[in-house]
Amino acid sequence: MGELEAHVRLLHQVGTATLFQGIERGAPLLACFEFDYPSLNGLKTLRATKQAFPALPILMLTLHHSEALAVWAFRTRVWDYLVKPVSEQDLWRRIGQLLQVLPASQDAGRQIAMPAPLIPQEARIEAPGRSERVAEEALTYVQRHYAEVLRLEDVARCCRMSVWELSRSFKRVHGLTFREYLCRYRLQRALKMLGNPHVTICEVASAAGFRNASHFTRLFRQRIGVTPSQYRLNPSEHRPCPEDA
Known part of the structure; x- marks a missing residue:
C-alpha cells in the first residue's frame, strides 16, 4: 500500500468499528481488504461491506491462499483477488483496469463492474491425452483433500482407473510417484x-x-x-x- 500513497489518497482503517462510517464519509473509489491469514471476523466484515455497499469495488489481498478461499471471495463479489507478495506493476495494472470502468464523476453514480478475467493459459492449449488428464485429476484431488487420509485406491477410483494405471500415468507425466x-x-x-x-x-x-x-x-x-x-x-x-x- 505504501507504493500507492504517492499517487492516490489513502484512508487507512484498522478494525471494523468505524468502517462503514469511513466509507460513507470518504466515498472511496475502491476498498482494499488486506490480510495475512484471513480470520472469520475479517471475512465476515468484507462480506458485510459488500452487502452494505454493493457498487463499491473491493480488492482483496491475502498471504494465505487456497482454492476454497478464492472461490468464496469471488462468490462474495470482490472485484479482484491477489495473493501477496504483489509487484507494484501488477497492482497498478489491476487498478488501471478499474479506473477504466469507473465514472468520471462520483455524482454520476457507479456501475457494478468486474474485471474481464484472463483466459487461463492451459485453456488455450489443445486437450491433453488420457495420461495427462488423469494426472491432472489426481493433482486436483490432492489439492482438495490433502488434509484428509488419502489412499491411492480412493484417488484411482475418483479418476476411474486402476491403482496400477494411475501410478504409471502419474509417474510418466510428473516424474514423481x-x-x-x-x-x-x-x-x-x-x-x-x-x-x-x-x-x-x-x-x-x-x-x-x-x-x-x-x-x-x-x-x-x-x-x-x-x-x-x-x-x-x-x-x-x-x-x-x-x-x-
Whole structure:
C-alpha cells in the first residue's frame, strides 16, 4: 500500500468499528481488504461491506491462499483477488483496469463492474491425452483433500482407473510417484502454515494431513534439515522447499 500513497489518497482503517462510517464519509473509489491469514471476523466484515455497499469495488489481498478461499471471495463479489507478495506493476495494472470502468464523476453514480478475467493459459492449449488428464485429476484431488487420509485406491477410483494405471500415468507425466508428490505437497502447505505464529505445531501437522505431530516433526527434519519449531524461528535461513521434499 505504501507504493500507492504517492499517487492516490489513502484512508487507512484498522478494525471494523468505524468502517462503514469511513466509507460513507470518504466515498472511496475502491476498498482494499488486506490480510495475512484471513480470520472469520475479517471475512465476515468484507462480506458485510459488500452487502452494505454493493457498487463499491473491493480488492482483496491475502498471504494465505487456497482454492476454497478464492472461490468464496469471488462468490462474495470482490472485484479482484491477489495473493501477496504483489509487484507494484501488477497492482497498478489491476487498478488501471478499474479506473477504466469507473465514472468520471462520483455524482454520476457507479456501475457494478468486474474485471474481464484472463483466459487461463492451459485453456488455450489443445486437450491433453488420457495420461495427462488423469494426472491432472489426481493433482486436483490432492489439492482438495490433502488434509484428509488419502489412499491411492480412493484417488484411482475418483479418476476411474486402476491403482496400477494411475501410478504409471502419474509417474510418466510428473516424474514423481503419487506418494512422493503427496508428501511434497503436504510439506509445502505446512511450510506456509508455519508462518502463522498463532497456530501450534500440532495444528499445522493436522491441517497438512500428517498422522500426528511426531510423524510430521520426524519427516520435516528429514526433508528440511531442522524441526518445525526451529524453522519457525528463522525461516529465512532455510530453503523454503528442499529439492527432495
